[in-house]
Amino acid sequence: MPHFPAITQENGHGKNDTMSDGKETIINWYPGHMAKARRQMQEDMKVIDVVVELVDARIPYSSKNPDIDKLAAGKSRVILLNKADMADPSVTALWKTHYESKGFVVAAIDARVSNGLKTVNDCIMAACKEKLERDRRRGILNRPLRAMIVGIPNVGKSTFINSFAGKAVAKTGNKPGVTKGRQWIRLNKQVELLDTPGILWPKFESAEVGRRIAWIGSVNDQILVSTEMAEQLLVFLMSEYPGTVGAYYGIDEVDDTVKERGAEMLSRIAVRRGCLRKGGEADLERAANMVTDDFRNVRIGRISLEKP
Numbered sequence: 001m002p003h004f005p006a007i008t009q010e011n012g013h014g015k016n017d018t019m020s021d022g023k024e025t026i027i028n029w030y031p032g033h034m035a036k037a038r039r040q041m042q043e044d045m046k047v048i049d050v051v052v053e054l055v056d057a058r059i060p061y062s063s064k065n066p067d068i069d070k071l072a073a074g075k076s077r078v079i080l081l082n083k084a085d086m087a088d089p090s091v092t093a094l095w096k097t098h099y100e101s102k103g104f105v106v107a108a109i110d111a112r113v114s115n116g117l118k119t120v121n122d123c124i125m126a127a128c129k130e131k132l133e134r135d136r137r138r139g140i141l142n143r144p145l146r147a148m149i150v151g152i153p154n155v156g157k158s159t160f161i162n163s164f165a166g167k168a169v170a171k172t173g174n175k176p177g178v179t180k181g182r183q184w185i186r187l188n189k190q191v192e193l194l195d196t197p198g199i200l201w202p203k204f205e206s207a208e209v210g211r212r213i214a215w216i217g218s219v220n221d222q223i224l225v226s227t228e229m230a231e232q233l234l235v236f237l238m239s240e241y242p243g244t245v246g247a248y249y250g251i252d253e254v255d256d257t258v259k260e261r262g263a264e265m266l267s268r269i270a271v272r273r274g275c276l277r278k279g280g281e282a283d284l285e286r287a288a289n290m291v292t293d294d295f296r297n298v299r300i301g302r303i304s305l306e307k308p
Helices: 032-047 066-071 089-100 120-125 129-138 159-163 207-216 226-240 243-248 261-274 285-297
Strands: 006-008 015-022 025-028 051-054 078-081 105-108 145-150 183-186 191-195
Touching: 006 129, 032 066, 032 145, 051 120, 051 129, 078 120, 089 105, 105 120, 120 129, 120 145, 120 159, 129 285, 159 191, 191 207, 207 285, 226 243, 226 261, 226 285, 261 285
Parallel strands: 006 025, 051 078, 051 145, 078 105, 145 191
Antiparallel strands: 015 025, 183 191
16 A cells, blocks of 8 residues: 655745655645744634634544644634535534534534524534623623634635625635635624634644545645545545445446555546546546545545544
């Protein structure tokens, strides 16, 4: 099995650096603007009532920024399992129970569907129930709750804010880190929302976490080896969702006894889908980009990449 790039991050670097240690590619990717955003977030926490963290429902652990737990200590917490329409619903239910058992108020959502966002407002109110009761006892009425929306790049924060506010108040895009600054948004009489740029944490705890982050598109694809990423993804899918890949591409899946299982499957897909160079040689890079795109756009199926 090929080595997947181990993704690490270092504070203060405003560029993407890659180097090889002979076994795997090491990627240092913690741009200066993210370090600055983290410092600003720490300052903003002083005026926040509740932290609303968006995670990707396909990787609710790997897309959850461990820095937030430290920064938001003592604050009311909401976790939104966004893109739930792309994840395995049975696994999403397990994650909802998992995080609720840890004291979070949790909801599975599709940020593109605005009529489901009443649930989010209810979550914020539930998370701040004690604060609202304290305010009432002190005679403080009708003061809107201040919520901070956080999440790593590409989990759908801007789409969520636009749907929640009912208008295009935040710039959206499908590239990591498209939200550049911070802004207060009055959502309704009950909630004011502080948007923040997506930030990653200084160091991924394992290559496996980095792999999942890359699969969903939260790391710039240009600094990754597309064929390695696709081969690893295919091995995961054939192991955890057997038959799914074969059914979608109309080919037999590679047996798990084959040493280069992912590479062989990618080659079969390339031939099957006509990803060929002159002379009939399989164009593995083109096939890899296709496989990754098919996964991210739910063509292969509703897939969850990790379980609690």
